[in-house]
Amino acid sequence: EIKNGPSRQTIHLVVDTSLQHDKLTVKAYVASPVPLGSFGEKCYAFKEIEVQVTSSPAERFAIHTITQSTVEPNGQSYADLAPMASDIDFLKDALEKLLSMLDQTQKYVSQVESGKIEGDDNIGYVISQALGSIPRIDADAYQKTF
Numbered sequence: 032e033i034k035n036g037p038s039r040q041t042i043h044l045v046v047d048t049s050l051q052h053d054k055l056t057v058k059a060y061v062a063s064p065v066p067l068g069s070f071g072e073k074c075y076a077f078k079e080i081e082v083q084v085t086s087s088p089a090e091r092f093a094i095h096t097i098t099q100s101t102v103e104p105n106g107q108s109y110a111d112l113a114p115m116a117s118d119i120d121f122l123k124d125a126l127e128k129l130l131s132m133l134d135q136t137q138k139y140v141s142q143v144e145s146g147k148i149e150g151d152d153n154i155g156y157v158i159s160q161a162l163g164s165i166p167r168i169d170a171d172a173y174q175k176t177f
Contacts, residue, residue: 043061043062045059060077
């Protein structure tokens with residue numbers, strides 16, 4: 032169970048590891064007390080809530096690598112391990128994705144500034160948070176690092 036923020040409402044997380052239909056099923060529920068006479072304090076109704084499963088790029092890469100491996104029919108050992116991408120390949124892919132996101136952001140900001148589209152406060156907030164999270168490094172100190 033997971034405590035849900037300041038409300039302290041308990042979330043009950045159910046993970047079905049049987050892999051039926053080749054899927055790991057994850058469900059979450061919140062409990063609400065149900066008055067049933069003298070048993071009311073100990074009875075609860077569980078309501079299912081939406082669950083979003085997220086992963087980092089590194090986790091997705093690892094899962095992709097594992098799922099591309101083959102297992103012998105007895106399930107005991109790997110016949111072939113999926114080829115691991117080199118660090119430079121992974122860095123290249125990450126930088127290409129970052130460049131694409133920066134291009135998309137730059138186009139959005141340019142369109143808002145030119146008046147072609149109306150700005151969205153939520154998007155502006157996310158952009159400002161992202162820019163604010165970039166550490167400020169003195170240029171001379173940065174040069175000394177390399």
